[in-house]
Amino acid sequence: MIDLVTRPLLLDGGLGTLLESRGNDVSSSLWSARVLRDDPDEVRAAHAEFAAAGADVLITASYQVGFGGEIPDADVDMLLRRSVSLARDAGDGLVAASVGPVGALRADGSEYTGDYGLDLARLRSSHRRRLAVLADAGADLLAVETIPSPLEVEALALELADLDVPAFVSLSADSTGYAEAGALAAALRVSASVPGVVAVGVNCCAPESVGPALATAPAVPLVAYPNTGERWDAATRTWHGGTAALADAAPSWVAAGALLVGGCCRSTPADIAAIALALG
Template sequence: MGPMTDPVLPRLILDGGLGTRLADRGNDISGSLWSAQILRDNPDEVTAAHRDFFDAGADVATTCSYEVTTDGLLAAGVAASEADDLADSLLRQSVRLAVAAAEQCGTDALIAASVGPYGAGPGRGTEYDGDYGLTTAQLAAWHRRRVDILADTEADVLLAETVPSIREVEALAGELDRAGTPALLSVTVKPGSDGVLSDGTDVREVAAIASSSSAIRAVGVNCGSVGDVLAGARRLAEHTDLPLIAYPNSGERWDHAHRVWVPRQNDGGPGLLESVPDFLEAGVRLLGGCCRVTPREIAAVRDRALAY
């Protein structure tokens, strides 16, 4: 498992927004399956998008599995008799494509198998508020099959990301521990909250769960503005000795109903590149970008981090 088993996690540069990179390459991700549609219909484009980030200097590839769920496929019109098998196949394919891209680029980068939140499946875009109405046990059961499939691939680590709910954090930690594969956990925080989970829970509760997990190697925040992600990382650092993860988005908000990106009011803080020293000083060891962060920006972040 490489660096994921090292006592001290090395500094790694994550990739950027894979789905939005696919869009920048001319692919239509506006449908309900988002990037999973391209995974299904044009897998060569997924490999090419991974290569773009590797060429920019990314040390980690996040697989195109975030939106791959049986429920999502059913909602997109896949027959009930085929949905489970298709979901399993696409999950495995997402890892194979990332591995192939790394081989083509001659890099020994880590492959992080993305485990998206319930909100990205039947939750209808609720990954930013965690308003699921489900118990921890129900969420664990919903995640179980996907975690098991991805744990049985060539992925180096499972990445449970964009998690908005403390119940989902509990559910995922339990499933990741049960699977026994090294894992990373990244949550979303409320804008302007100074480190409060999207469902209103203080992230110190996330830190406690992650710290007691046998599988989770690092914990962090993603898919928020630079200022919000940095505030969340700093809050986590107060309550855990685990290495931290941070990968903010461009600062825009995803409008799930209209399937468009909506500008947010600037939080008045510096951008991702200018904030690299702040992230590193906060204890972030896995640093990159989320939605709408491009390979060019990842290359700049890498240069800044190496120079720090």
């Protein structure tokens, strides 16, 4: 049972960011999944840094790992399970098995639009096998994250309903997939209606997008872990812009109902420690 009543739980930060700062190459289309495959001790060590910074929940390095992607299917099952065991070894908190969008496997920027050219049935099929493996891998819950469109939310909701395992669902609030008025709020409601989903919210977005998004969410436990303010250019594969102090805004997210709070891309163990201090 995932207890989100006693106090807000602190999520970790940008795993790929930390791996890169530790000297690992995350420039390929596999991002942190390459390190998961080739140097698992580095993934474990990065998780341990976030745990030492105060993270209650470690999100696994499985975001870019899925069947039908660049990694041969024969290796995917092993890597998904490895991602959970590495996070489990690194701390004594909760482990959330990351389930990224289909676009994360494509590494073409479509994870920020949801424009895959796939219908509902094919989206469900694209997620099904990975969800089943991660549900069986020993994590405390699934972290269904950075989902960029209402259609992919619907597909995942249907698959999660069949699994009925603990999960949170977090949407990419700045995705063009939610450009239509009310689309993000509707997708949050769909996510919250699924049995087993313990929280819904937003991630991988600008910090200033969090408050308005949470204000449209249903009255359930919420999730908030944005980027630090820099914006990703998928064409050049570079970050641009200034940064924001997540700790300054985190108390307002908790006041709005967020019970899982942390950072996404570009956030570091120092950011997580600062959030912990800000939340008391």
